[in-house]
Amino acid sequence: MTKVVAAVDLGATSGRVMLGYVEDGMLRLEQVARFPNGPVAGPDGLHWDFTALYRHVIDGLAEAVRREPGIASIGIDSWAVDYGLVHGDELLAEPFHYRDDRTARGVETVHAKVPFEELYRRNGLQFLPFNTLYQYAVDRRLADAEIALLIPDLVAFLLTGARVAERTNASTTGLVDVASGEWDRELAARLGIPVGPTRPEAPLDASGPTRPEAPLDAPAASGGAVGTASGGAAGIALPQLVDPGTRLGRLRGEARERVGAAIDVIAVGSHDTASAVVAVPLSTPNAAYISCGTWGLVGVELDEPVVTDAAREANFTNEGGVDGRVRFLHNVTGLWLLSESVRTWEAEDGAPIDLPQLLDAATAVDGTVPLFDANDARLAAPGDMPARIAAVIEESGAAVPASRPAFARTIVESIAQAFADAVSTAGRLTARDIDVIHIVGGGALNRLLCQATADRSALPVLAGPVEATALGNVLVQARAHGWFGPDATLEDLRRVVAGATAPVRYEPRTDS
Secondary structure, three states, X not given: OOEEEEEEEEOOOEEEEEEEEEEOOEEEEEEEEEEEOOEEEEOOEEXXXXXXXXXXXXXXXXXXXXXXXXXXXXXXXXXOOOEEEEEOOEEOOOOEOOOOOXXXXXXXXXXXXXXXXXXXXXXXXXXXXXXXXXXXXXXXXXXXXXXXXXXXHHHHHHHHOOOEEEHHHHOOOOOEOOOOOOEOHHHHHHOOOOEEOOOOOOOOXXXXXXXXXXXXXXXXXXOOOOOOOOOOOOXXXXXXXXXXXXXXXXXXXXHHHHHOOOOEEEOOOOEHHHHHHHOOOOOOOOEEEEEEOOEEEEEEEEOOOOOOHHXXXXXXXXXXXXXXXXXXXXXEEOOHHHHHHHHHHHHHHOOOOOHHHHHHHHHOOOOOOOOOOOOOHXXXXXXXXHHHHHHHHHHOOOOOOOOHHHHHHHHHHHHHHHHHHHHHHHHHHHOOOOXXXXXXXXXHHOHHHHHHHHHHHOOOEEEOOOOHHHHXXXXXXXXXXXXXXXXOOHHHHHHHHHHHOOOEEEOOOOOO
C-alpha cells in the first residue's frame, strides 16, 4: 500500500510543497507547488515577505490534499537563523532578512560582552554576522514579544498552535549549549537578551496543543506592528525544544478549512541542511558532503562536537543533526554568486538568460581563469554582483574576464576552490582521510561545478540527489509513522535514498 506525506521546503530564493510517496520501502517525490521567495526592502531594512510565503504554503498544501486526500502528515524545513516575534497569537512584524545590514551592529554589541573565543566554546558556531543572537542584540521589538519562533517553527505555530523550537534549527541561534543541547540562559542574560521563563506547553500529541485560533495571515506591511499587542512582556520565552519526529499537532481553524483536512504536523530536521544531510547517501565512513544551493554547506557528520581553537580559527561550525548527530561544517557562499550575477545581466538585457546555455559556454572557455575569494564579505548583499566581483579580482592584480561565459567560469571555479579548501580543512580538523565528496541539492545539477570540485579537491564527486532536502524531510516523517520498521536508523534511511537514486560520478582530472 502506498503511503504519502507532504514536505514544505522553504529556501532563500524559492519554496516548494512536495508529496513524498513510500511503498515497499521505496521512495519517490512529486512537486505540487513552487513559489518565489526573497528579500523585500522596508522602511527599516530588508525583510521576508512572510505574508506571501505563508499564503503560498497554504495554497500548496491545499493542492497537495486535492491530489492526495490521504496525506498522513506535513513536515516543514527552511533556512536557518531568521525568526518572527509573536505576542499572543499575533506576529508583530514581517521577519527581518539575514542579509539586512543591522546585524553588523549586533556583532559589535555581542562581542563587547562575550568574546568570540568564549562564544565558540559555548555554542560551537562559526562566526556568521547574521547568527540569531546577533540579530536579537539589535532587535528593538523583543520587549514587545512573548516568544521568538524560527521560520519553520513559526509556520508550524500558525498551522497548529504549537510554540516549540526544533533542535537542529535551534542549534543555529547561538543560544544552545553545544555540550548539553539545551538553551544557554546564562549566556542570554550576559548578552542582555531579554529572556523570560519557558512558557509551559500543552502535551504534544496528535490533537495538538489547545490554544486560541491564530490569525491565518502574517502582517501585510513589513516593519509595522500588527494588532494591539504592545509591551508588558518580561522577555521572550525560549520555546520548548523538540526532536525531529515529534508530532506537533493537527491543522486547526482557518488553516484546516483552507487546506481541506485536519492533518498532523511532524517536526523534521527543520533546518534545511539537517534534512538534506539525512538524505546524503554517505558511501564511506570518511565521506564529506556539500549541500549546495544559495549556500554551500561543506562538512562531515560527527557523533561529538569539535570546539578546538583550530576549529574556531578555521570558522567551522557544530550544528545539530537528526538523531543527535553533529553537522561539522563550514558555510561557503554558493550559487548565490552566480544567480545574483545572472539577475544583474538579465536586468541589463531586459530579457531572461538561458543558464544551462551559459554554463555550457563557460565549460568551453579555454585556458585558466582568475579566482577570487567566494567568501569575501563584500559579496554577501544583493546588488550588482558582477561589478563587485570584478572589483575583488582587480584588487588581486588579475585581469577581469571580458565575456560573460568566462566570467561565469571564474565564479564557478572560485566556488569549487572554496569547496575543495573546506573539505581539506574538515579532514584535517577531524583527523579523517576524506575519500569522496557527495554533492546534493541544486548544485548537483551543475556539471561544471561538480567537475571543478573534483578537479580542485583531487577527490571523486558523487552528485545527487538533487532533492535531498525534501527527501530528508519525507524520510523523517515516514520513520515517525513507522513505515521503515520500528527501529529504523539514520543509516537505514540513507539506504532507502541509495536505492531510490543513482548519483553521477565525477573523477578528478589529472591535467587540471
